[in-house]
Amino acid sequence: ETGVTQSPTHLIKTRGQQVTLRCSSQSGHNTVSWYQQALGQGPQFIFQYYREEENGRGNFPPRFSGLQFPNYSSELNVNALELDDSALYLCASSFGSDGYEQYFGPGTRLTVT
């Protein structure tokens, strides 16, 4: 087990609603990356936060936003939920932003109805 925790474990939301997912990084790690994983697919990079600043972003619309806090924990916010947002959301922490192994949390399973 890694030291990365995510909450909640499962979540059911209705189309159009907003959701906030939380991630606590492993002790000593200053970088958090968020991924979306649809069933049968690999994780898709959403964005990365390094020392509280967004340090990279994948092909996701602006309704996906995030934050990193001084203790390096992080939040992922998704506005105006769509059915296609149903997926496993993973966060991963690492010691740096490039060239370091990532330690993943167990994920949050989001279902949008």
Added chain:
Amino acid sequence: SQKIEQNSEALNIQEGKTATLTCNYTNYSPAYLQWYRQDPGRGPVFLLLIRENEKEKRKERLKVTFDTTLKQSLFHITASQPADSATYLCARENSGGYQKVTFGIGTKLQVIP
């Protein structure tokens, strides 16, 4: 955009044999590639990272190679065991790009007793 291709078909091998999984990438060689293991409903677990200037890396029964000519990484599990059954993900970094990491779809390995 940078792509990672993994054989999406499942790989079935007999216990005790060596499993070899393939990861092909497009465009420029990444500074490093990472391999992860993922069990159903859980977050990926980091296994190995190999840098562009490293031809081969080993960790216990695992070995990964990086061939920049073929644009390919091979992941080997020797003396495979049923407990090795899982999905194995390959990921490349995208240095200089804002989309930091690209994962493949993963290859499902089934080790038959």
